[in-house]
Amino acid sequence: MSKVYFVPWKQNTDMVGKFKKALKNSNILDNINKGDKVAVKVHVGEYKNTSHVHPLYIKELVSMLLEKGSEPFLTDTTSYYCGNRFTAVGMIKNAFYHGFSYANIGAPFIVLDGLGNGEGFPVKVSEPLNEIYVPELFKEIDKMIVFSHCKGHALASFGGSIKNVAMGCVTKKSKLAMHKFVNFCYDETLCDGCDACTEMCDREIPKIKNGKRILSLEKREDCMHCPGCMEACTKGAVKLSELEKLQHVLPIAVEGIFKILGKENVTSINWGANIVEFCDCMPFPGSRIKDNIGIYLSKDIVAIDKAFLDDAEKNTFMFDGRPDPEIQMLQGERIGIGKLEYERIVL
Ligand code: SF4
Ligand code: SF4
Incomplete structure (x- = not known):
């Protein structure tokens, strides 16, 4: 059974400090070694979005990775649609505006898909997606920590760790291919x-x-x-x-990323706060649909999303015809990227 470490949210307490302690008291960074090139997969938010993960949490994670002698860097891919994050230059500017600068965090922001037009290399995955296109930079990464904001999503119903890897770690070509399932x-x-x-x-x-x-x-x-x-x-x-079709292909894209990096080299952190209607790609992400719940840490990408969804209740995300978000997790277990069953360890 997979372990999911959980830090419950308490108002008027030092949540950043509690998160720092959780990083120390859990085993999720045990596999980080001196000299490892560690990608910290973040979403810096579309320009003016304010619901994305607060950079102070990322800073604590980076400090810990530096203490271990690894070489962390923040990363994300450019968006496939027009907007501030369509090019690498725009994305780096956005990261800077939203506080994800080297000065604030202690690690550089490196765009995964080069200047934003690279097609990447193909990786075979299960049907019906069949292949994904992965940025060349993945060939040089040793470990990845996926830091995700848990929130609603107009197409995927819910976005957590699976969604962050599936759509956030492939090039524009595969992002479009997945969206065309809808x-x-x-x-x-x-x-x-x-x-x-x-x-x-x-x-x-x-x-x-x-x-x-x-x-x-x-x-x-x-x-x-x-x-x-x-x-x-x-x-x-x-x-x-046919939104369910997208839910089914998201874990399949994760399967492809795991083929390149090795499942054991990917760790997830889910930030269950600022739980809003829409994703961080939106400048104005809508109303809060749930109070802050807590922070989750796990080496299992399916278990961590399931643990959050169990706490947030999946019906929270099933409005305006949005489908059952648990489909992502059921499909994830079916194709072997993780387990639905988990042991919760409260820190
Ligand atoms: S879904 Fe298609 S038609 Fe609608 S705004 Fe996007 S690109 Fe335009
Ligand atoms: S009612 Fe809807 S579909 Fe028709 S023009 Fe307005 S926005 Fe477009």
Whole structure:
């Protein structure tokens, strides 16, 4: 049975200090050796997002990794959709604005997928994804610590450690491939031609014709399934469908990353605080849907997400037609990336 260390959240207490103690009192950093190149996979948040993991927690982790004589660096991949994090330069600026600077943290921020256009190398994975494209830098990494913010997600329902690795450790090509598992449906009877979706789409795919939305034929292939137009439509005319398919492919992408790094070399930390409706890719991530719960540490990527979800209750994330987030974990155990059963150790 996998161990999940848990630090319960208590208001008006030094949670950063408690986290530091948990790093010392758990075994999750036992495999970090002198000279190891350790990637700390973070999400620095889209520009102006304030719900992402606070950099002070990352700083404590980095201090501990430095004490062990390893060479930690913060990292993430560029986004596949337009925005501040689309290029490496934009992403590094964003990291700096949000406090993930060398001066604050004590480790550099290195973008995983080069300047942001690298295709990466293919890795065979299970059906129906079949292959993922992984940044070249993974060939030089010894260990990875996945530091995830637990929150809602418009497509994946819930984002934790599995989601962070699946979408955050592959190149743009695979991010798009995974998003294309989700479909959109459009109910013309609900559309009043308000234009909100056309303004939202950077790729100029939706158009208004005779007071209704149409999709420009020549650009349809460029659709990134992002899903900006769905979020912009307050009339409910644009909806997502087949979201379960994305839940199924996320753990499959993790399978590919584990093939490269070795499952035993990946450790997860889940920050169960600022639990909001939308992910850190959104500048304005919506309302809080749950009070702060605590911080989780584990060497099992499935067990850690399951432990958080058990505490947060999966129904919390199943609103607006969002599917059962536990699918990610069930699929994860089925393909062998981790275990659903865990032993909780409260620190
Ligand atoms: S935002 Fe919705 S209601 Fe407005 S034009 Fe687009 S589909 Fe129609
Ligand atoms: S999902 Fe909507 S906003 Fe996103 S690229 Fe496609 S048409 Fe544009």
